[in-house]
Amino acid sequence: MVWKELLARLKGGEKTEKKYVNRFLKFYHGNKKRLLKERKKSYYDRRKEGICVRCSEKAVAGIIFCSYHQQRQVEYNKKARGGQ
C-alpha cells in the first residue's frame, strides 16, 4: 500500500513536470528545424528571383533589398556604427 502510494506520487509528479518540459522542447525543436529550413529556402528563392528579402518588392540589381529597404539598411548600419 505504502509502496503503491509513493510510486504513484512520484510517477504523478514526474509526469506533470515532464509533460511541460517535453511539450516546450518538442515544439521548439520541431518548429526550429522546419522554420529554419523554410526561412532559408525562401531567402535564397527571393535572392535568386531578385525579390527583396524583407518585402515583396523587386530588389535592386546586385543586392537583396528593394530601394526602400536598402535605404533602411544604410540607416541601420549608420546607427550601429555610432551615428557617424
Ligand SMILES: [Zn+2]
Ligand atoms: Zn523591401
